[in-house]
Amino acid sequence: MNIESIFLLNFRNYGEQYIELHPGLNIFYGDNAQGKTNIIEAVYLLTMGKSHRTNRYNELVKFDENTARVSIKFTKNNYKYDIDYVLKRNKSKQIKINGTRLNKLSDIIGNLNSVIFSPDHIKIIKDGPSERRKFIDSLLSQAKPKYYYCLNQYLKVLSQRNFLLSSDKNNKSIEKVLDVWDNQLVEYGSRLIKERQLFTKIIDKKAREINKELSGGKENLKIKYLSFISDDKDIKDIKEEFYKKLLESRSLDMRRSFTNYGPHRDELIIYINDKEVRNYGSQGQQRSVLLSLKLSEVEYIKDEKGSWPILLLDDVFSELDKTRQSFLISFIKNVQVILTCTDFESLHLVNDVNYSVYNVRNGKVYRK
Numbered sequence: 001m002n003i004e005s006i007f008l009l010n011f012r013n014y015g016e017q018y019i020e021l022h023p024g025l026n027i028f029y030g031d032n033a034q035g036k037t038n039i040i041e042a043v044y045l046l047t048m049g050k051s052h053r054t055n056r057y058n059e060l061v062k063f064d065e066n067t068a069r070v071s072i073k074f075t076k077n078n079y080k081y082d083i084d085y086v087l088k089r090n091k092s093k094q095i096k097i098n099g100t101r102l103n104k105l106s107d108i109i110g111n112l113n114s115v116i117f118s119p120d121h122i123k124i125i126k127d128g129p130s131e132r133r134k135f136i137d138s139l140l141s142q143a144k145p146k147y148y149y150c151l152n153q154y155l156k157v158l159s160q161r162n163f164l165l166s167s168d169k170n171n172k173s174i175e176k177v178l179d180v181w182d183n184q185l186v187e188y189g190s191r192l193i194k195e196r197q198l199f200t201k202i203i204d205k206k207a208r209e210i211n212k213e214l215s216g217g218k219e220n221l222k223i224k225y226l227s228f229i230s231d232d233k234d235i236k237d238i239k240e241e242f243y244k245k246l247l248e249s250r251s252l253d254m255r256r257s258f259t260n261y262g263p264h265r266d267e268l269i270i271y272i273n274d275k276e277v278r279n280y281g282s283q284g285q286q287r288s289v290l291l292s293l294k295l296s297e298v299e300y301i302k303d304e305k306g307s308w309p310i311l312l313l314d315d316v317f318s319e320l321d322k323t324r325q326s327f328l329i330s331f332i333k334n335v336q337v338i339l340t341c342t343d344f345e346s347l348h349l350v351n352d353v354n355y356s357v358y359n360v361r362n363g364k365v366y367r368k
């Protein structure tokens with residue numbers, strides 16, 4: 001996959017900006033608060049339909065303006081694409097792919113594929129289980145539209161079920177409605193569990209290999225999906241077991257006004273040499289694991305979609321030591337990269353890498 005050009009209009013601090021990209025590495029450097037991350041955000045917006053840093057679309061529209069636009073032209077598997085995203089303050093979004101208007105915002109997902117990596121992502125390694133569930137969910141949503149659909153249906157049913165559990169508990173009719181919700185929860189939830197289990201096996205293998213190389217063979221990374229349902233079951237058995245579990249825990253659920261079992265409670269656990277990296281990993285180990293995870297994400301999308309995603313490296317390159325920087329550069333030779341940094345001079349680029357450099361100043365991009 002290759003982005004040829006990005007056009008921004010009244011997006012964040014940009015007025016009118018056209019950027020042609022290099023097919024390899026693109027380095028955007030500049031002082032703080034000039035608009036580097038805004039470019040990454042624009043690419044992510046056209047990947048997932050929303051920003052990676054806010055849920056409020058109005059924030060994306062330039063102050064004192066009413067309409068923002070992001071248009072990206074790219075090629076994928078020899079086909080040309082043109083995604084045009086128009087955002088009007090307090091109004092619905094309008095998206096066109098190759099001139100055809102999308103009916104649903106979520107139909108944008110899966111067209112322009114990208115993997116974003118910013119310093120903030122260390123949360124995936126360090127924080128609680130919900131960050132790792134978010135990691136799986138957004139990756140699987142990008143790779144498989146069906147997953148995204150099931151996830152949204154599941155979350156809707158779950159919140160309705162929880163709402164019911166917290167309402168009038170003495171009401172007998174509640175049980176009948178619960179039967180209906182439980183059936184739907186099982187239908188969607190079981191598919192989520194199955195997909196996540198399969199995904200974890202793939203990413204576990206990929207990340208282990210990458211991490212082994214990064215650590216000179218010293219570290220053994222393992223990733224496991226921890227669920228109330230073991231991972232050797234087919235979808236039919238998962239459904240049966242999930243349904244049974246919901247019935248068993250119904251009185252507990254009613255007491256706690258909460259659904260205690262389901263993929264929303266499952267865990268992704270990451271180990272280095274059999275110890276949980278979240279609790280026992282050093283700073284450096286945690287960073288290596290995150291890098292391994294992100295590079296596995298790139299490979300996973302390539303396998304699923306048949307072409308390499310764009311890699312968005314926001315301010316992370318300079319945080320890596322020389323060994324990890326050159327590892328990253330050699331790993332991504334097939335991938336188009338958008339990289340941001342404040343200090344261009346401190347990048348340790350390998351000689352045989354082709355790249356373009358852009359300076360970002362006050363919402364304007366100057367090609368060097």
Ligand SMILES: Nc1ncnc2c1ncn2[C@@H]1O[C@H](COP(=O)(O)OP(=O)(O)OP(=O)(O)O)[C@@H](O)[C@H]1O
Pocket residue numbers: 011012013014030031032033034035036037038039058059060061062063315342360
């Ligand atoms: N809706 C908006 N309209 C105008 N300007 C905005 C809007 N939203 C954000 N900005 C401005 O964009 C700038 C931040 O851009 P961005 O996050 O891309 O900076 P950056 O170059 O990545 O900086 P850093 O190196 O600190 O990460 C800030 O100056 C902010 O005030």
Ligand SMILES: [Mg+2]
Pocket residue numbers: 036037038314315
């Ligand atoms: Mg930034």
